[in-house]
Amino acid sequence: MKYLSEYRDKKLIASLIDEVRRVKTAPLRIMEVCGTHTMAIFRHGLRSILPGDIELISGPGCPVCVTSSAHIDGFLHVALLDGVRVAIFGDLFRIPGSQGSLAQAQAGGARVEVVYSPMDALTLARKHPEELVVFLAVGFETTIPLVAATILEAYRQNVNNFAVFSSHKIMPPALHALLGDPELCLDGLLCPGHVSTIIGAAAYEPIARDFGISCIVTGFEPVDVLQAILMIARQVAEKRNDVENAYGRAVNWQGNGRAMALMHQVFEPVDCQWRGLGVIEQSGMAIRQEFARFDAEKRCDIKLTETPEPKGCLCGDILKGKKTPIDCPLFKGRCTPLNPVGPCMVSSEGTCAAFYKYGVV
Amino acid sequence: MCLAVPMRVIRVSGLEGDFTLTPLAVVEAQGIEKDVRLDLVDQWPEIGDYLIIHAGFAIHTLDEKEAEINLKLLREMAEGLK
Amino acid sequence: MKKLETVQLDHGSGGLASQELIKDIFLSHLDNPVLAALEDSAVLETDRGRLAFSTDSYVVDPLFFPGGDIGLLAVHGTINDLAMRGARPFCLSLGMILEEGCPMEVLRLIVDSIRKASCESGVPVVTGDTKVVPKGKGDKVFINTSGIGFVDKGVDISASMARVGDVILLSGSMGDHGITILTQRAGISMQGKLRSDTMALHNLVQKIIGLKSGAVHTLRDPTRGGVATSLNEIAEAAGVAIEIDEAEIPVHKEVDAACEILGMDPLYLANEGKCLALVQAEYAREILQAMRSLPEGAEAAIIGRVTDGPAGRVVLKTIAGGSRIVSSLTGEPLPRIC
Structure with a gap:
């Protein structure tokens, strides 16, 4: 595809790796914040061609993995209510809560539909006026404005049997919380490309300044990722900690103002529990009172109850980049994609699933 | 949670600038066409523009000039190292 | 998480969940050396030479799709399962499970596809069976085909x-x-x-x-x-x-x-x-x-x-x-x- 395949060019990849080798003055520890980066790095086998002293650590950027078990249990609860049909992104289908997964709920009779767009969930609501269609919403800034636009469309069309169960989260507060951990020594962050399309590269300036860390916004093709690693290597060599944009074709400095405005019109920040990271202030996005009739939590009167993490599961430390799946006693034994214990195994972009599926040759 | 791909605009419907009237575009890549919503783009796209598509919505108009400049630099670097 | 105690869609996916189901339920009850090889079809020694035998069921939704329909799949799929052992496909059986209320025209179109696929490939349908289940207990049409083929001397593919x-x-x-x-x-x-x-x-x-x-x-x-x-x-x-x-x-x-x-x-x-x-x-x-x-x-x-x-x-x-x-x-x- 145009604007994808150019960035998979073998010659460019080889020259970028040579250049990284040439510029690099010390071993590098880099965190890819976004789960889609984790997937891309594995899919293209980038670890196998990078110099051995560049360590890539997977961060908390898989929205499904950081969704608390309370929310997953809440999702399951809604799915099992009479007269309810839930719509989800495929990513959520097999995620285990303390009571099982939506896949299991479906086998037990729940109506679960995988959709490609939140707008498809609204279409389902119009098609089934006798049911309440609930979109179980997970996602970061890339996705939240889409759900906001869908709620506004439901409002305009006066669709009364549509609601959203929001487990949305935003990235900057989580990065602040994460980088505040002194154990985490990082040289640079690969900042999530499509979150940045919405929030703009400028959003990372406080992070680069407060934590003295290079923040490179980049895309998801091998050339994008390698270009960002090269920029971090240069900054380290030149003793700089700046925000740079390696994804100019899709991200600008100020972001997408229209999408941000829509997001804030419908949603407001609230404190939010992240799996493995705990409660982070003002990091969740809840539906504003004005749109309460589209809020599934209020409509179905749901109380969230936090349950402890499964025994022995290291997902929390893995999401913080402190441990790798190889360190986990459950990995590949009790915890496999077929019988996942923690969320990082079941989400396709989860670190454990990526390690399991793609391995390191 | 950020899977998004660039696709080329082949048709636009709705009223330019009025985002409340179901702003839609048909986009194309390698023979595949898809209807997408334009609610979130901060500039009204033209035929031939590339849009970044995430879950059925355009979230950005791809900056082709920026892409060409970047690729040119990378190609020069690759040639220079030979 | 505890072991799944109900059948899930994933068990029919052809991936690891299917393999686990086959090992846990089917092989543990029905084990024999031919079955345990888990090949696309079984090859059996007989007095008249080697016989390949295979069966497959088709539950595709939608029934008609660009490039084919459930009828074509049901013929091609079983022929291919035989062919993957190097067998010459000889004949097929056809089992139809129909849902009450399925339009006759849908059935006609499907059977016509089966006729076409069978003629083109030169493998006849020689026996069949039809059952009808009450509305809501099936999805219009499910098909099972089994096939027999012969494996030439010197061919040993697995x-x-x-x-x-x-x-x-x-x-x-x-x-x-x-x-x-x-x-x-x-x-x-x-x-x-x-x-x-x-x-x-x-x-x-x-x-x-x-x-x-x-x-x-x-x-x-x-x-x-x-x-x-x-x-x-x-x-x-x-x-x-x-x-x-x-x-x-x-x-x-x-x-x-x-x-x-x-x-x-x-x-x-x-x-x-x-x-x-x-x-x-x-x-x-x-x-x-x-x-x-x-x-x-x-x-x-x-x-x-x-x-x-x-x-x-x-x-x-x-x-x-x-x-x-x-x-x-x-x-x-x-x-x-x-």
Whole structure:
């Protein structure tokens, strides 16, 4: 595809790796914040061609993995209510809560539909006026404005049997919380490309300044990722900690103002529990009172109850980049994609699933 | 949670600038066409523009000039190292 | 998490969940050496020679899709399962489970497709059965076909025959059927030239195994679970490692685009008219040319080879120049936005 395949060019990849080798003055520890980066790095086998002293650590950027078990249990609860049909992104289908997964709920009779767009969930609501269609919403800034636009469309069309169960989260507060951990020594962050399309590269300036860390916004093709690693290597060599944009074709400095405005019109920040990271202030996005009739939590009167993490599961430390799946006693034994214990195994972009599926040759 | 791909605009419907009237575009890549919503783009796209598509919505108009400049630099670097 | 105590859709996906179900439930109750080989069809010694026997059920939704329908699949699928052991398909049975209320016209169209596929492939339907279930207890039409074929003297093809040094061929492009069915679903629909590849492969198989006796070691049609899962099954059965080259694997550009949009990997998508052939290296070129000389193999390619790496390991050389492990499919492939 145009604007994808150019960035998979073998010659460019080889020259970028040579250049990284040439510029690099010390071993590098880099965190890819976004789960889609984790997937891309594995899919293209980038670890196998990078110099051995560049360590890539997977961060908390898989929205499904950081969704608390309370929310997953809440999702399951809604799915099992009479007269309810839930719509989800495929990513959520097999995620285990303390009571099982939506896949299991479906086998037990729940109506679960995988959709490609939140707008498809609204279409389902119009098609089934006798049911309440609930979109179980997970996602970061890339996705939240889409759900906001869908709620506004439901409002305009006066669709009364549509609601959203929001487990949305935003990235900057989580990065602040994460980088505040002194154990985490990082040289640079690969900042999530499509979150940045919405929030703009400028959003990372406080992070680069407060934590003295290079923040490179980049895309998801091998050339994008390698270009960002090269920029971090240069900054380290030149003793700089700046925000740079390696994804100019899709991200600008100020972001997408229209999408941000829509997001804030419908949603407001609230404190939010992240799996493995705990409660982070003002990091969740809840539906504003004005749109309460589209809020599934209020409509179905749901109380969230936090349950402890499964025994022995290291997902929390893995999401913080402190441990790798190889360190986990459950990995590949009790915890496999077929019988996942923690969320990082079941989400396709989860670190454990990526390690399991793609391995390191 | 950020899977998004660039696709080329082949048709636009709705009223330019009025985002409340179901702003839609048909986009194309390698023979595949898809209807997408334009609610979130901060500039009204033209035929031939590339849009970044995430879950059925355009979230950005791809900056082709920026892409060409970047690729040119990378190609020069690759040639220079030979 | 506790073991699943109900049947899930994933158990029918052709991936690891299906394999677990087969081992836990079926093999543990019905174990015998022929069944335990888990080949596409069973090959049985008889006084009159070797008999290949296979069965398959078809529950595709929708019943009609670009490039085919459930009737074509039911004939092609079982013919292909026989062909993957090198057998000449001889005859088929046809079992129909119909839902009360299914329009007669739908049934007529399907049976006409079955007639066409059976005539074109020269494999007759010689026995059949029909049952009707109450409305809501089925989904319009389910089909089961079984097939019998004969295996010529000197032909010995199975997954366990793959040898280090073998060259791996794929008879055409990958993922067409899987992505076509998936994009028929509401909400995931897209416009474009996506077509199922459903096709009978017995003529192609007879052609390539006739070139040089014993040169073709293994054949598999990568249906559910895709090329990735089939290669893992072969690597495990033969106790070898496999290396494939991403750049050499044919994928139609429309399939590629649809996969990028939906976040899917064509290695895991079903094919209904393609086979993997693991062949002795010195005959690989000749076999490739033979495949390409037939319409069903026009886009055939050499995609990799069998190596002496760790048994059961499948490695992909990526277009980026890296390498990674390719594992079996876990559950049914779903579009993702992550």
